[in-house]
Every structure is written in C-alpha cells, then in structure tokens.
Amino acid sequence: AINEKKELVILPETAFAFDLKNTKYELMLKELSYKITIITGAFHVEKEHTYNSTYIFKKGNVYILNKHFLVPFGEEIPFFKDLTKKYFLKNIEEFSKGPIQSKYKLDNQIITNAICYEATKEQNYQNSQIIIALSNNAWFNNSSEYKLQQLLMKFYASKYGVSVYHATNGKENIVILPKKLLSKDWKNLSKEIFNDKK
Numbered sequence: 001a002i003n004e005k006k007e008l009v010i011l012p013e014t015a016f017a018f019d020l021k022n023t024k025y026e027l028m029l030k031e032l033s034y035k036i037t038i039i040t041g042a043f044h045v046e047k048e049h050t051y052n053s054t055y056i057f058k059k060g061n062v063y064i065l066n067k068h069f070l071v072p073f074g075e076e077i078p079f080f081k082d083l084t085k086k087y088f089l090k091n092i093e094e095f096s097k098g099p100i101q102s103k104y105k106l107d108n109q110i111i112t113n114a115i116c117y118e119a120t121k122e123q124n125y126q127n128s129q130i131i132i133a134l135s136n137n138a139w140f141n142n143s144s145e146y147k148l149q150q151l152l153m154k155f156y157a158s159k160y161g162v163s164v165y166h167a168t169n170g171k172e173n174i175v176i177l178p179k180k181l182l183s184k185d186w187k188n189l190s191k192e193i194f195n196d197k198k
Contacts, residue, residue, distance in 0.1 A: 002035045008106070010167040013041035013052070013116050013134040020055055021045070026062065033057035037106065039167075041115065041134040049096035054113050054134060056104060066098025067115040101127075120152040125160040137170025146171045154179075 001009040020026045020042040029038055037058045044053035044064050051066035052075060070076040075095040077084050084092075101124060102113040112128040114121075119133035133153070137146045146168065157164050157176045164176040 008037045011040035012169040013136040015040045016042035019043045019045040029057045065102035065113045069118045125156040131164045133166040135168040
C-alpha cells in the first residue's frame, strides 16, 4: 500500500490476536504510520479488563477504540454468568465493554468505528456518515454468516445514507455505498408532475 502511495490501509479484527501495547509490532506500526495511516484490530488490556479493539496508527501516534456491542456467548456471557463459569465454562475469559459508540476523525471526516457484530447494529448507523468496520469472519468459513452480515450492513447503510468500508479476514472485503430510496425518488417525481400541471 505504501509503494502504491495509498493514504490508508485497513486490516481486519484481531489481525493481531494479542495486546499490541509495548510490543515490537506496535513500534513497527507506529514507524510505518508516518508513511500511511493504519487501522487494525487487536486486543487491548487495561488493568483487569481485556477489550476487543481497533487501533489507529497515524503519524507516529496510536489511538485505541474498544468494542461495545459484544457477541453473546462468544465475547461475553449475557446471563447466568456465575452459574455458567462455575459448572460449564470454568476458564472462560470475557471481553469488557467499551463506550457505546466510538468515533474518530480522518482527514476532516468523522468515522464511526465498528467491530464485526457492531456493524450490524442499527444504532451505529443513525448518526453516522462513514463506518469503518473490521471483522474476523474466518471461523465462519463454510457458512452464510458473512453474507447475512453484509445484507444487514447494506440495509442500514441505505436506510440511513451511510458509507461502510468493511475489512475482513474471511470471504471478502466490501465497500458499501448507500442506495437511493426509491420511495424518495417517487415523492420527488410526483411533486414535479403535479407542480407542472398547475
């Protein structure tokens, strides 16, 4: 990407399946970020909390945004936690929740951060113009999960007029541009027709 003079490269969720802080990889990404902005997924450990996070490397700086909407039974146990941990999943570690909606600025554009499941949450589209979504879909290799995820993203993108840039380590990366709502076109067309007749 640097050789092709790109300004931004987006890597998928958990491209680094460990905490990047204070590692040689963090140093390398910081150094590369003087030439290109890098967005990648990795874990983030802070005190007693482990987060599924987006790291943004730009001009030698690093910004970390933590996932809020966690996958039930995949990233968190939504109910009966004590019972589940005691009898069924003794050594399970859960992710902690970040803020409800993380946003950042890139080249004067406000970007909404979404990690996998979050890209299918309608609430993230309601006050956004651009979403950069990272997913780890490789474990759904022989599944229609990624298509279902794309359908939801396309639906909400068109409903709210949001552009989505989705990077995944699974089947396919995708850029989703909102489609015009046909009903709006019909309303405008009918106004033109009836105004012309007056």
